[in-house]
Amino acid sequence: MTKILSEQAEYPDQQELTAAKRRGAYEAWHQVLAQRPADVIGEVADSGLRGRGGAGFPTGRKWRFLQFDAERPPYLLCNADESEPGTFKDHWLLERDPHRVIEGILIAAYAIQAREAFLYIRGEYASLLPGIGRALEEARAEGLIGPNVLSSDYSLDIIVVVGAGAYICGEETGLMESLEGKRAYPRVRPPFPAVRGFNGRPTVVNNVETLANLPWIIHHGAEAFRAVGTSDSPGTKLVSLSGCISRPGVYEIPMGYPLQQLLEQEGGGPLPDRSFKAVIPGGTSVPVLTAEEIEGVTIDFESMRQAGTLLGSGGMIVFDDSVSMPPMLRAISHFYATESCGECTPCREGTGWMAAIVDRLLDGRSQIDDLDRLLRIGNNIEGRTICGLGDAAVQPVRSFVSKFRQEFEALLHESSISNAPDWQTHGHGPRTARHGSVADEIVRSEPVAGRPTYRW
C-alpha cells in the first residue's frame, strides 16, 4: 500500500531536520521555488487533492478562488485545531513529522504568494509546541523559512498561535476571528475567506493533513497521486481509530479501502468475545453506521455519502455489543451543547434542548413523544445556522435515535408516563407562551456555569 504521509513518520528521529532531510524532506520545497506559483496551483489542482479537514473541498480550486492583490498579500492559515471528537491524526502528524507539515505550509504559501502563514494549534496540544518550535528553528537556521528563502526573492514567516480552547475555533471563519483576538463567532458568508478573510485580506484555510500531502504531490507529480485512491477521492487518508477495537491508533490507508477491512486488519477486530455494533466514521459530527451497514462501505468521500454518512475528519469511533447507545448520545449531545458558540439561536438553544431531552430519557423523566421531539428539534436546527456546528450536532441525534430506536424507546417505556413532570405544578417557573412549538415546551432555569440551563 502506498504511504504518502506516514512512511517517514514511523522513524523515531524524523522530527530532526538532518534525519528528515536524509529521507527527502524539503526536496519538494526546492523544486517549488523554481516554479511559477500558478504552476504549483495547477499541479495541486490536477492531483485532485481534497481537503482533509472534513468537507473534502478540492484544494487547488480553493486556492484559485483567491483574489490577488499585490498590495495586500493573502494569508495561509494551517488549521491544527483538531477538536472533532475521535480525531487525533493531525496531532500524530505534527508530533512525528513536523517538517512534512512545515514543508506543506511552505508550498501552499508560495503557491498563493502569502508572506505570512499561521499555524493555529489546538490549545490542548501544548505538548507539541516544543517539537514544532524546534523544527521551525532548525528550518529557519537553514534558510528554508524567513527572508529570501534559500536565496530566492520569496520571503515567508510562519507564526504558531495557540488556539482559544473551543471547538468553534476550528471552523475556518471562527478561527480567523480568534486569530484577530476576538471571540470565535463564525462569519456570515459571502464574503468568503478567499475574498475577505483574516485581517480583511484574502485567506486560505487548510487542514494539517491536507497540507502534509503537498510535498509528495510536488515530488511525485499529480498523476502519481491520482494513481492512489479512487478517481473522485485520490490519495490516502489518515484515520484515527478509537473505542471498542483491539488496536486503536492512526492508520494511513488508500482512499477506497474497505471499512470492514480496516476494522478487522489494521484495527485487529473487536475486543475478545465481542462483536461490532456500530461505527462513527468521521468524527461525532457525522451519522453513525450500524455493523450491518458497514459491509461494502469504502473509505472515501463518495462511498460514505452513498452509505448515508460522511468521511468527515476520518475520526472513527467503534462501538461493540457491550455498549448502550443512549448514554453515548448523552455524551455527544452535551459536547455540542457546551461547544455551541451561541451566535445562532437555533444552535444555541436547540443543542441545549437536545442534550436536556437525552438527559431526561436516561434519568427516567422522559415524556412519551420525546423521541419525535428530539428529531423535530434537529430538523429545526439543520440548515438554519451560520456555520456547520448546528448541522453537526443534529447528525448523531438523528442517526442514533433512528438506527437504535428500540434502545431509546425502552427508556420511554420505563419512565415516560408515570414520571413525566407536570409542567404547571412542579415549580420550574411559569410557561409564558403556549403555541405548541418545541420552544414553548422548554422551561429555562437559573444558568449553571453561565450556560443556558433547562429543567423539566
Ligand SMILES: Cc1cc2nc3c(=O)[nH]c(=O)nc-3n(C[C@H](O)[C@H](O)[C@H](O)COP(=O)(O)O)c2cc1C
Ligand atoms: C464546527 C466546526 C469545527 C471545525 N473544526 C475543524 C478542525 O478542528 N480542523 C480542521 O481542519 N477543520 C475544521 N473544520 C472545517 C474548517 O471549517 C475548514 O473547512 C477546513 O479547515 C478547511 O481545510 P481543508 O480544505 O484543508 O479541509 C471545522 C468546521 C466546523 C463547522
